[in-house]
Amino acid sequence: MAENLRLFVGARVSMAVVADLSGAAETLARRAQQSNLRVRWVAPATYHVTLKFLGWARPDAVGAIGDALRRACTGVAPFSFRTERLGAFPSPERATVVWAGVDDRGGHLTRLAEAIDKETAALGFDRERRRFHAHVTLGRVREPSDVSQALLPLSEQVFSETKVAEVVLFESIMKSSGSEYSAVLRIPLETAAEAARRQTAALQRPSFDASTDGSAPSRSSFDDGDDGWEPDPAG
Numbered sequence: 001m002a003e004n005l006r007l008f009v010g011a012r013v014s015m016a017v018v019a020d021l022s023g024a025a026e027t028l029a030r031r032a033q034q035s036n037l038r039v040r041w042v043a044p045a046t047y048h049v050t051l052k053f054l055g056w057a058r059p060d061a062v063g064a065i066g067d068a069l070r071r072a073c074t075g076v077a078p079f080s081f082r083t084e085r086l087g088a089f090p091s092p093e094r095a096t097v098v099w100a101g102v103d104d105r106g107g108h109l110t111r112l113a114e115a116i117d118k119e120t121a122a123l124g125f126d127r128e129r130r131r132f133h134a135h136v137t138l139g140r141v142r143e144p145s146d147v148s149q150a151l152l153p154l155s156e157q158v159f160s161e162t163k164v165a166e167v168v169l170f171e172s173i174m175k176s177s178g179s180e181y182s183a184v185l186r187i188p189l190e191t192a193a194e195a196a197r198r199q200t201a202a203l204q205r206p207s208f209d210a211s212t213d214g215s216a217p218s219r220s221s222f223d224d225g226d227d228g229w230e231p232d233p234a235g
Contacts, residue, residue: 069187078164
């Protein structure tokens with residue numbers, strides 16, 4: 001029996017934001033070291049905004065989760081947000097998490113997170129009782145500590161923008177060096193009109209017949225990568 005998966009839904013940040021925040025994290029790391037703060041810094045390649053933490057789920061639930069995410073994303077056009085300010089949870093004076101804030105004045109991320117929360121609750125996942133607070137986690141403090149002085153020079157800094165065109169269902173893999181994230185599903189954002197056009201095109205697409213005599217396609221018919229695997233770079 002396959003092992004359960006530890007899942008969450010998130011939106012990746014742009015490469016420009018990754019570059020900005022990794023530079024800020026380097027500055028923070030130096031200041032934290034000078035203050036003897038013990039912080040485990042997140043790998044920049046994994047920077048993201050969490051929209052919904054699902055927790056442990058069976059592998060056979062992934063299909064239903066994907067359907068729920070598609071419903072949540074129906075009619076949601078791609079949008080942008082800006083990353084700005086640095087802070088900490090639950091407070092800079094007793095920090096356990098150091099984060100970069102997100103300007104969600106248009107409410108796009110909040111509405112998307114609420115829609116995902118509602119749709120996944122129908123599958124049995126716990127509803128979120130806390131208010132959504134969009135952020136990018138930069139580091140985790142090993143024990144509650146005062147990081148206010150370390151944050152001070154960068155606390156009001158404004159960073160780059162991210163265009164959100166998809167949400168991603170991630171698997172979080174726990175390792176001694178920290179969590180690693182692997183994309184399980186990618187759900188594109190699209191307007192209601194785009195979704196309608198896509199569905200119409202799918203209904204009008206002719207059925208696939210790989211051979212003139214109606215026999216099953218041979219293995220060689222899938223050698224171009226249509227079997228779902230990435231093409232061999234050496235091929």
